[in-house]
Amino acid sequence: MTVIDVRGLRKDFTVRVKAGRFRREARTVAAVDGVDLAVEAGEMLGYIGPNGAGKSTTLKMLTGVLYPSAGHVRVCGLEPVPRRTRLARRIGVVFGQRSQLWWDLPLRESFELLRHVYRVPATDHRTRLKWYRDLLDLDAFADLPVRQLSLGQRMRGELTAALLHGPEVLFLDEPTIGLDVVSKQAVRGFLADLRDAGDTTVVLTTHDLADIERLCRRLVVIDHGRVVHDGTLERLHERYGSRRRVVVDLDEPLATPVDLPGATVESVSADGLRISYALDSATAGALVARLAAVASLRDISVVEPDIEDVVARLYRA
Numbered sequence: 001m002t003v004i005d006v007r008g009l010r011k012d013f014t015v016r017v018k019a020g021r022f023r024r025e026a027r028t029v030a031a032v033d034g035v036d037l038a039v040e041a042g043e044m045l046g047y048i049g050p051n052g053a054g055k056s057t058t059l060k061m062l063t064g065v066l067y068p069s070a071g072h073v074r075v076c077g078l079e080p081v082p083r084r085t086r087l088a089r090r091i092g093v094v095f096g097q098r099s100q101l102w103w104d105l106p107l108r109e110s111f112e113l114l115r116h117v118y119r120v121p122a123t124d125h126r127t128r129l130k131w132y133r134d135l136l137d138l139d140a141f142a143d144l145p146v147r148q149l150s151l152g153q154r155m156r157g158e159l160t161a162a163l164l165h166g167p168e169v170l171f172l173d174e175p176t177i178g179l180d181v182v183s184k185q186a187v188r189g190f191l192a193d194l195r196d197a198g199d200t201t202v203v204l205t206t207h208d209l210a211d212i213e214r215l216c217r218r219l220v221v222i223d224h225g226r227v228v229h230d231g232t233l234e235r236l237h238e239r240y241g242s243r244r245r246v247v248v249d250l251d252e253p254l255a256t257p258v259d260l261p262g263a264t265v266e267s268v269s270a271d272g273l274r275i276s277y278a279l280d281s282a283t284a285g286a287l288v289a290r291l292a293a294v295a296s297l298r299d300i301s302v303v304e305p306d307i308e309d310v311v312a313r314l315y316r317a
Ligand SMILES: Nc1ncnc2c1ncn2[C@@H]1O[C@H](COP(=O)(O)OP(=O)(O)OP(=O)(O)O)[C@@H](O)[C@H]1O
Pocket: 013, 014, 015, 029, 030, 031, 049, 050, 051, 052, 053, 054, 055, 056, 057, 058
């Protein structure tokens, strides 16, 4: 079932720019410029792109905060802006700058208030809260007022708050930004469990590509308001020519360089004992077998392509 259905989505902003010493003129900027997107129930989708690419503007249109300039949007079958109140019961939202929690109240009481706001039956509330408490380790700080929480603790609270009414879709804007390592792990682990449970569709924007590697099979990359990639991470690697590397440590330098079709020497250390090969079409096994026939190998490591490189290259393209 398609939970998010977006076709030809656009958002234009009118900005005033300086034109000469005293004049300013209005110019139209397409923040989102014809995005098509279909997300199926239970998917966890990574929505990424450089600064100013149009990610937040898209999320705002999907959650009913902004009216599109053109195009078709349905989330859970509803048009977000006119059906905003109804939609709010079916989606959860975590946007970095906006909080759903009451700053002066203990976290625990915010959860209780949200139960009333969304009119969640007490048993459902209890079951869900128990799950989140365990997974996100909330008990350690649930009695503190929200204003006293660390960023990581607050984010764990925000995630719980966004999910307590059992939404079908969860929108997350930069859920791990600025978090300490422990909270980052906790949030990622939690999202991985949520994905595996399969009941919630998630759209995740992030600058932290480790989030994507850990969590999202499907990746949509947006740049200048347009989708430039929609597919798996592997496909992105293939498309942008990222390659695995094999690094070998030798007992003695090679007398003559070893050539293998499908592999390229990337670097050789000054003493000749460490060689790094980039794999084009050869397999790591074939390369190692070839080397082992002519040299004594001390150590071998296979380095997976780094998504940061791929995305940096993609943005430059
Ligand atoms: N209210 C607004 N008025 C005018 N221009 C806007 C407005 N909101 C966003 N923009 C412009 O639209 C473009 C897309 O912005 P958006 O915030 O959606 O990008 P983003 O991908 O979320 O970026 P970031 O990663 O920096 O959060 C940018 O050029 C931004 O300056």
